[in-house]
Amino acid sequence: MVLIGGGHANVQILKKLCMNRIKGLHTILISKHFDATYSGMTPGYIHRDFNREEISIDLQRLCFNAGATFIKDKVIKLETNLKKIVLQNFPSISYDLLSINTGSISNTKGINIEKLSKCFFAKPISTLVNNLSQIDQIISNKKNRISIIGGGVASYELAFSLLKRYENNLEITIFGKNILKEKNLNEKTKKNLKKISSDLGIKEYSGEIVSITETHLVLISGERFNSDLNILSSGANIETWLSESNLNKDKNGYILVDNNLLSSDKNIFVTGDTCTVENNYRPKSGVMAVRQGQVLKENIFSKLTGKPLVKFKAQKNWLYLIGTYKNKALMNYFFLSFHGRWCWKLKEWIDRGFINKFKFTYNSNMSFRNFDLERPTDIKMYCQGCGSKVSKNTLVNFLNEENSHSDLPDSSIINTNSSSLLQSIDHIKLFTSLNPFDFGIISYLHSQNDILSSGGSVKTISVSQALPFSDGIIESFFMEYFMKGIKSEALKDGSSIISGHSYQSKEPGITITMNGIFEKRISKNQAQEDELIYLSKPLGTGYLLAAYFHNSELLSSFDFQKLMKWMKKGNKNVSDISKSFKSNITTDISGFGLASHLLDICRSSKLSAEIKLNKEILINKNIEILEKFKSTGFDNNFFSSSNDISISKNNKLKNILFDPQTNGPLLISINRRDQIEFEKKFETAIGLKPLLLGKFKKLENYLILVND
Numbered sequence: 001m002v003l004i005g006g007g008h009a010n011v012q013i014l015k016k017l018c019m020n021r022i023k024g025l026h027t028i029l030i031s032k033h034f035d036a037t038y039s040g041m042t043p044g045y046i047h048r049d050f051n052r053e054e055i056s057i058d059l060q061r062l063c064f065n066a067g068a069t070f071i072k073d074k075v076i077k078l079e080t081n082l083k084k085i086v087l088q089n090f091p092s093i094s095y096d097l098l099s100i101n102t103g104s105i106s107n108t109k110g111i112n113i114e115k116l117s118k119c120f121f122a123k124p125i126s127t128l129v130n131n132l133s134q135i136d137q138i139i140s141n142k143k144n145r146i147s148i149i150g151g152g153v154a155s156y157e158l159a160f161s162l163l164k165r166y167e168n169n170l171e172i173t174i175f176g177k178n179i180l181k182e183k184n185l186n187e188k189t190k191k192n193l194k195k196i197s198s199d200l201g202i203k204e205y206s207g208e209i210v211s212i213t214e215t216h217l218v219l220i221s222g223e224r225f226n227s228d229l230n231i232l233s234s235g236a237n238i239e240t241w242l243s244e245s246n247l248n249k250d251k252n253g254y255i256l257v258d259n260n261l262l263s264s265d266k267n268i269f270v271t272g273d274t275c276t277v278e279n280n281y282r283p284k285s286g287v288m289a290v291r292q293g294q295v296l297k298e299n300i301f302s303k304l305t306g307k308p309l310v311k312f313k314a315q316k317n318w319l320y321l322i323g324t325y326k327n328k329a330l331m332n333y334f335f336l337s338f339h340g341r342w343c344w345k346l347k348e349w350i351d352r353g354f355i356n357k358f359k360f361t362y363n364s365n366m367s368f369r370n371f372d373l374e375r376p377t378d379i380k381m382y383c384q385g386c387g388s389k390v391s392k393n394t395l396v397n398f399l400n401e402e403n404s405h406s407d408l409p410d411s412s413i414i415n416t417n418s419s420s421l422l423q424s425i426d427h428i429k430l431f432t433s434l435n436p437f438d439f440g441i442i443s444y445l446h447s448q449n450d451i452l453s454s455g456g457s458v459k460t461i462s463v464s465q466a467l468p469f470s471d472g473i474i475e476s477f478f479m480e481y482f483m484k485g486i487k488s489e490a491l492k493d494g495s496s497i498i499s500g501h502s503y504q505s506k507e508p509g510i511t512i513t514m515n516g517i518f519e520k521r522i523s524k525n526q527a528q529e530d531e532l533i534y535l536s537k538p539l540g541t542g543y544l545l546a547a548y549f550h551n552s553e554l555l556s557s558f559d560f561q562k563l564m565k566w567m568k569k570g571n572k573n574v575s576d577i578s579k580s581f582k583s584n585i586t587t588d589i590s591g592f593g594l595a596s597h598l599l600d601i602c603r604s605s606k607l608s609a610e611i612k613l614n615k616e617i618l619i620n621k622n623i624e625i626l627e628k629f630k631s632t633g634f635d636n637n638f639f640s641s642s643n644d645i646s647i648s649k650n651n652k653l654k655n656i657l658f659d660p661q662t663n664g665p666l667l668i669s670i671n672r673r674d675q676i677e678f679e680k681k682f683e684t685a686i687g688l689k690p691l692l693l694g695k696f697k698k699l700e701n702y703l704i705l706v707n708d
């Protein structure tokens with residue numbers, strides 16, 4: 001099952017999957033963003049009542065808890081006849097069942113927007129949130145004229161929240177062809193909204209905008225208005241890949257769905273702003289998307305398990321709670337209209353009630369209900385031993401697509417001029433929910449470190465992939481993503497993939513054997529007294545992954561993205577630089593942790609290392625996480641290394657010495673006289689400073705001495 005978009009409805013399917021598992025089902029979420037923004041709380045975020053994390057759903061973590069794979073990418077084409085989704089950056093994905101909940105984009109029909117105009121779109125709402133820092137920059141201290149082009153409730157909410165954010169440093173005008181034409185708003189609410197906005201000095205102008213220039217707005221009547229910044233809140237449209245798909249649409253171009261929320265293709269559900277429910281037209285809103293989500297999650301489960309689907313019935317009228325100013329909201333329900341602080345409290349309570357369902361707490365203990373798929377895949381008895389391979393079709397199809405080894409030779413010849421070859425093997429297990437393409441990259445770089453540490457470069461690689469137990473398209477998905485991720489790095493590195501093996505396992509992962517040739521022989525016994533010790537990048541992948549996947553509130557999706565950035569950063573350039581400085585020591589910090597690798601060098605070089613631990617060597621500077629979380633490999637690392645280390649009990653960073661690293665940094669020793677030049681060259685080539693850890697010194701009672 002593939003979900004496109006982390007909208008208000010699709011997130012509810014994932015939440016349901018957190019507590020209910022369907023045997024044989026694999027779920028993939030594709031979303032443009034790491035987070036889903038909850039629309040109801042966005043105006044509150046703009047006027048700084050909530051922070052970014054409070055209004056966001058962390059999609060990677062949601063997928064982790066749901067046992068789904070998360071792919072951050074943009075869908076650019078849907079080929080329903082081939083059941084295939086084309087992505088902007090990653091390989092295409094096939095599906096059996098699809099749920100589309102990608103929201104809408106701002107409607108720019110009939111408006112000429114000049115390149116130099118400072119124009120921002122209110123939809124998709126996540127883009128508005130992402131662009132807020134740019135808006136902040138434009139609205140500095142001077143008085144700015146802001147135009148909101150729209151005229152619906154959202155335009156008023158935006159105007160109120162911008163006014164509060166910039167502390168009245170603005171002159172706001174709402175321009176609209178139709179001002180406050182929403183059917184369900186009663187007259188009293190409309191009057192109230194207009195009064196609140198005019199009391200705050202917000203102007204209104206009725207008319208149709210046809211052009212937005214760098215300095216002006218132009219109306220259809222030819223009138224021109226000065227404007228420094230423009231926000232388009234002028235209704236919704238759907239993205240081109242959807243409008244170009246062959247799914248049936250309504251007269252406005254939205255995807256038409258039946259009462260079960262199924263499109264004209266009965267394997268595709270569509271919900272939220274993207275769809276119109278047949279004979280049930282309602283204005284697009286987050287409230288409607290949430291309601292549809294409640295039906296969608298039931299129907300998805302029913303469809304998969306062969307049960308009858310339920311019908312979605314849109315309400316005729318629903319509660320509006322419109323945030324106004326100074327923690328007040330305006331409530332509209334049938335003929336009732338109130339403005340006050342209690343309305344804001346009610347809004348906050350409802351909104352938090354929804355978003356908090358998607359916040360996971362540390363140690364949240366979930367018990368699963370198991371469902372069976374309609375298809376009998378779960379009955380399959382999987383072979384063990386030599387029979388636990390992937391299907392030959394999957395393999396041959398992949399190799400044919402890649403134009404490689406389609407004759408399936410039993411082994412490959414490595415041609416080399418060197419009399420000695422470097423060889424190393426490494427294995428890492430797939431982290432649940434991680435994009436397997438990114439995992440392929442990480443596993444290549446993780447293995448490459450072994451060859452770099454020995455002063456070599458990679459020539460050929462052999463890959464053994466453990467794919468999850470699965471059927472056709474799931475098996476193909478993992479194989480393609482793993483291999484293409486590995487291949488993307490092999491290409492950059494100039495190495496070739498010469499042989500491989502794949503099998504099915506409960507513990508998916510990648511094993512890579514690398515062959516390399518020497519460029520400069522490096523062994524661990526050559527460290528010299530007084531040489532400086534550097535790390536090529538910061539540490540912390542072990543405990544940070546443990547914290548994130550234990551749902552620690554101390555780590556947000558932004559922290560996870562940062563962690564991923566470091567895990568996907570290779571050490572090849574660093575190794576070249578260290579060789580150019582004739583460094584005798586390079587080692588990679590791997591699963592055994594910093595202390596173990598440094599101890600190996602000290603022991604074989606008969607020296608001690610004097611080091612200082614500071615926050616700079618951490619990927620995440622929050623020491624509380626380091627103190628609270630440990631990877632499962634920590635204890636083994638601690639027991640095998642701690643006796644040789646002198647460190648104060650009070651050193652807050654002591655745990656980092658034993659933290660296992662996935663594609664960790666290289667540890668490099670540099671002659672002190674080269675310090676300035678090395679640091680300069682490193683910074684120019686890598687874009688960051690190398691991290692100075694300490695120096696080697698005469699052998700003392702302890703092999704590692706940590707200064708406070």
Ligand SMILES: Cc1cc2nc3c(=O)[nH]c(=O)nc-3n(C[C@H](O)[C@H](O)[C@H](O)COP(=O)(O)OP(=O)(O)OC[C@H]3O[C@@H](n4cnc5c(N)ncnc54)[C@H](O)[C@@H]3O)c2cc1C
Pocket residue numbers: 004005006007008009030031032033035036037039040041042043073074075076101102103104122123124125126154155157158233239271272273274284285286287288289
């Ligand atoms: C200022 C403002 C305030 C609002 N306030 C409210 C309110 O208080 N209450 C209310 O009910 N409504 C409100 N709305 C309306 C609301 O924003 C939308 O109706 C609602 O967000 C639609 O929800 P959705 O689930 O359809 O999609 P969205 O919540 O927009 O989610 C779409 C998801 O799809 C992803 N996506 C989009 N395109 C692609 C692609 N090509 N490939 C992969 N992923 C993709 C996005 O990253 C996003 O995660 C407001 C709108 C605005 C502009």
